[in-house]
Amino acid sequence: MATKVVMAQLSPTMEEGRLVEWKLEEGDEVAQGDVVAEIETDKANMDVESMGEGVLRKRIVGEGETVPVGATIGVIGEADEDISDLLEEIESESAGAAAAESGGEEELAAAAEAGAEAGEAGEEPAGEDGGERETAGAPAAGAGGPSRGDGRLRASPVARRMAEEKGLDLSRVEGSGPAGRIIKRDVEEALERGAERPAAGAPAGPSPLREERVELSQMRKTIAKRLSQSIGPVPHYYLTREIDMGRALELRAELNERGDRSVGVNDLLLKAAAEALVRHPEINASWDGDAIVRHGSVDLGIAVAIDEGLITPVLRDAETKGLEQISRESGTLIERARERDLQPEEYQGATFSISNLGMMGIDEFTAVINPPEAAILAVGKTQEKPVAVDGELEIRKRMRVTMSCDHRVIDGAMGARFLDTFTAMLENPLEMLT
Amino acid sequence: MPSITYREALNQAHVEEMERDDSVFLMGEEVGVYDGAYKVSKGLLDHFDDSQWRVRDTPIAEYGFSGIGVGAAMAGLRPIVEFMTWNFSFLAFDQVVNSAAKMYQMSGGQYNVPVVFRAPGGAALQLGSQHSQCPDPWYSNVPGLKVVAPATPRDAKGLLKSAVRDDDPVLVIEGELLYNTKGEVPDEDDLLVPIGEAEVKREGSDATVICHSKMVLQALEAAEGVLEEHGVDVEVVDLRTLRPLDVDTVIESVKKTNRAVVVEEGWPSAGIGAQVVDDIQREAFDWLDAPVARVSGLDVPMPYARNLEKLAFPSAPYIENAIEKVCYIEDR
Numbered sequence: 178m179a180t181k182v183v184m185a186q187l188s189p190t191m192e193e194g195r196l197v198e199w200k201l202e203e204g205d206e207v208a209q210g211d212v213v214a215e216i217e218t219d220k221a222n223m224d225v226e227s228m229g230e231g232v233l234r235k236r237i238v239g240e241g242e243t244v245p246v247g248a249t250i251g252v253i254g255e256a257d258e259d260i261s262d263l264l265e266e267i268e269s270e271s272a273g274a275a276a277a278e279s280g281g282e283e284e285l286a287a288a289a290e291a292g293a294e295a296g297e298a299g300e301e302p303a304g305e306d307g308g309e310r311e312t313a314g315a316p317a318a319g320a321g322g323p324s325r326g327d328g329r330l331r332a333s334p335v336a337r338r339m340a341e342e343k344g345l346d347l348s349r350v351e352g353s354g355p356a357g358r359i360i361k362r363d364v365e366e367a368l369e370r371g372a373e374r375p376a377a378g379a380p381a382g383p384s385p386l387r388e389e390r391v392e393l394s395q396m397r398k399t400i401a402k403r404l405s406q407s408i409g410p411v412p413h414y415y416l417t418r419e420i421d422m423g424r425a426l427e428l429r430a431e432l433n434e435r436g437d438r439s440v441g442v443n444d445l446l447l448k449a450a451a452e453a454l455v456r457h458p459e460i461n462a463s464w465d466g467d468a469i470v471r472h473g474s475v476d477l478g479i480a481v482a483i484d485e486g487l488i489t490p491v492l493r494d495a496e497t498k499g500l501e502q503i504s505r506e507s508g509t510l511i512e513r514a515r516e517r518d519l520q521p522e523e524y525q526g527a528t529f530s531i532s533n534l535g536m537m538g539i540d541e542f543t544a545v546i547n548p549p550e551a552a553i554l555a556v557g558k559t560q561e562k563p564v565a566v567d568g569e570l571e572i573r574k575r576m577r578v579t580m581s582c583d584h585r586v587i588d589g590a591m592g593a594r595f596l597d598t599f600t601a602m603l604e605n606p607l608e609m610l611t
Numbered sequence: 612m613p614s615i616t617y618r619e620a621l622n623q624a625h626v627e628e629m630e631r632d633d634s635v636f637l638m639g640e641e642v643g644v645y646d647g648a649y650k651v652s653k654g655l656l657d658h659f660d661d662s663q664w665r666v667r668d669t670p671i672a673e674y675g676f677s678g679i680g681v682g683a684a685m686a687g688l689r690p691i692v693e694f695m696t697w698n699f700s701f702l703a704f705d706q707v708v709n710s711a712a713k714m715y716q717m718s719g720g721q722y723n724v725p726v727v728f729r730a731p732g733g734a735a736l737q738l739g740s741q742h743s744q745c746p747d748p749w750y751s752n753v754p755g756l757k758v759v760a761p762a763t764p765r766d767a768k769g770l771l772k773s774a775v776r777d778d779d780p781v782l783v784i785e786g787e788l789l790y791n792t793k794g795e796v797p798d799e800d801d802l803l804v805p806i807g808e809a810e811v812k813r814e815g816s817d818a819t820v821i822c823h824s825k826m827v828l829q830a831l832e833a834a835e836g837v838l839e840e841h842g843v844d845v846e847v848v849d850l851r852t853l854r855p856l857d858v859d860t861v862i863e864s865v866k867k868t869n870r871a872v873v874v875e876e877g878w879p880s881a882g883i884g885a886q887v888v889d890d891i892q893r894e895a896f897d898w899l900d901a902p903v904a905r906v907s908g909l910d911v912p913m914p915y916a917r918n919l920e921k922l923a924f925p926s927a928p929y930i931e932n933a934i935e936k937v938c939y940i941e942d943r
Contacts, residue, residue, distance in 0.1 A: 333900040335869045354901070354939050361869055361900040362939075 179254030478527030639693030712755030745877030769804025
């Protein structure tokens with residue numbers, strides 16, 4: 178059966194999206210979950226994934242066009258399927274939306290009439306449709322189109338309640354009820370399929386990582402030997418990057434407005450590091466003499482200053498944890514570290530560490546690697562400074578980070594790519610939450 | 612447990628309450644010598660001492676004898692007034708709605724009116740439009756009245772006995788089509804079913820059918836139908852009392868099943884179902900998976916023609932359709 182590809186709501190504040198680029202030509206085969214197009218939201222550029230499978234039959238929206246959330250942007254179906262009815266429906270749906278937008282009373286009346294007709298022709302007599310009647314203030318729904326055609330997500334009350342309880346994003350669920358209404362069974366099926374996407378507070382799910390030993394190439398052996406002779410035994414080098422923290426701080430403020438727990442900048446750094454390490458497992462690694470060990474989990478060391486010196490409690494399995502959980506657990510660890518209450522297994526065996534002296538006013542610094550970890554990230558303070566943006570001078574909130582790398586494990590370009598991902602996470606924070 | 616008819620159950624209730632309390636008496640058209648138009652009062656005249664006037668035949672004068680009932684109740688007796696059917700009570704509407712229902716309030720609490728009005732309601736078989744009506748919503752609209760509508764012999768007996776003992780006017784809506792139905796009635800002296808309590812007549816998980824009186828039988832039949840055809844497991848809630856409504860039982864069930872069909876024999880406009888749907892949407896909104904569906908008699912005066920009467924009556928197939936609809940089952 179043909180399915181529509183719709184402009185998904187990818188952030189709570191997103192109302193419309195611009196189609197940046199189609200990733201498929203009409204006629205290309207597509208499987209469920211394949212990236213169909215890239216869209217620009219109010220916050221970031223993101224991928225739209227296919228909900229159905231078959232062939233991309235039709236691109237409805239052209240590259241560069243902006244459409245409201247819920248609008249159909251394409252159709253996926255079998256190669257030989259007749260989709261003329263669906264196309265007609267999509268056309269009338271966008272016509273209905275346009276009529277509603279242009280707004281005069283006559284058009285509204287016409288739209289309402291069309292809705293009544295559609296109701297009579299369809300399975301639901303208009304008179305029994307009381308539950309879905311809209312007030313005069315929401316004319317778009319009067320057109321009686323499919324659930325998303327009017328920019329409004331239709332879901333039964335119990336479906337909404339279940340989705341909220343389970344942290345399920347309803348904009349990613351296909352409705353099987355009348356006019357595309359998402360009903361209880363759709364939510365249950367989505368939960369079963371695990372289509373569940375972690376909201377900010379939800380756990381991120383099982384770890385995608387697995388431990389492996391990477392045999393040393395001749396070049397790798399030479400690098401290790403030569404550089405250890407030069408600066409030994411752990412040959413450090415340093416990569417510095419300046420990160421624009423504006424969006425991350427906005428997100429943090431937004432989260433703190435919604436949740437009962439306050440999320441700190443540190444929590445965002447931990448989350449971004451965990452996500453970036455999953456994408457760059459070569460950084461989440463250790464030198465082991467005759468091989469490099471890539472670790473099966475991200476265990477983040479958090480450098481904490483205490484009266485007697487320094488200790489690094491370890492946040493285990495950070496890649497499986499949501500922001501809220503990271504915030505809660507790291508908060509407890511740091512507090513217990515200060516009270517000198519940690520057991521040895523709680524401060525040993527990190528796979529990557531972060532040391533933040535930003536709150537102490539340090540602009541930037543270099544940190545010393547704690548072996549056998551291969552890297553440590555030194556974080557300076559976030560401060561407003563003038564930055565040239567597209568030829569204009571703007572005041573931005575910027576933060577400098579410096580990663581110390583063990584050159585036996587991490588070459589310069591590898592480290593740079595990791596820092597690039599880390600930076601992208603913080604500059605487009607939705608990336609790390611979805 | 613003995614299985615007896617709805618008619619016999621009502622008869623037992625009369626006997627037991629009249630034996631228990633000397634102030635209880637029965638009056639109405641043909642209730643004595645003729646044993647009642649529907650034989651509910653069979654044998655009562657012989658059973659009780661005629662000199663005591665415990666069972667009184669009346670002239671065909673509803674306004675008059677129902678007024679006597681209200682007056683007797685004010686004077687301290689507990690009359691049971693039988694209308695041959697509720698269609699005839701309209702001649703006495705003023706006595707029921709103005710005298711019986713208002714007296715307690717207008718006398719500043721000086722007079723209770725412990726009268727019972729009872730009669731069959733709704734359609735039977737080809738009685739025509741004037742004699743096939745459901746008075747349920749009309750009387751349930753009136754503060755000062757209590758209205759019960761039992762579906763089973765057990766509830767008929769237990770609710771009539773509770774009605775006799777209640778200090779306010781209680782209307783018992785029976786059913787001509789129910790009188791011959793059989794059911795188990797516990798063999799105990801004092802079977803009382805509380806006024807104001809609904810009962811789950813069939814437990815289920817997928818949808819709730821809320822109904823009363825003879826619609827309970829239709830709903831139970833429909834429940835078996837959708838179970839067989841679609842594997843849908845329906846819960847049937849029998850309201851039993853229409854005023855005051857037991858909203859809690861309804862809401863508890865709807866929260867469990869997420870879907871509701873409200874059924875009544877009478878007409879749709881301003882019906883009992885309209886009130887139930889209103890309660891559901893306010894109390895269980897966040898539990899609903901579909902708009903609540905209603906099934907009612909067709910919005911026409913009941914036709915005399917047998918085929919048309921069948922179409923106008925909300926029988927099990929209509930209820931099955933509504934269940935399929937709230938469960939989003941497409942093929943029908």
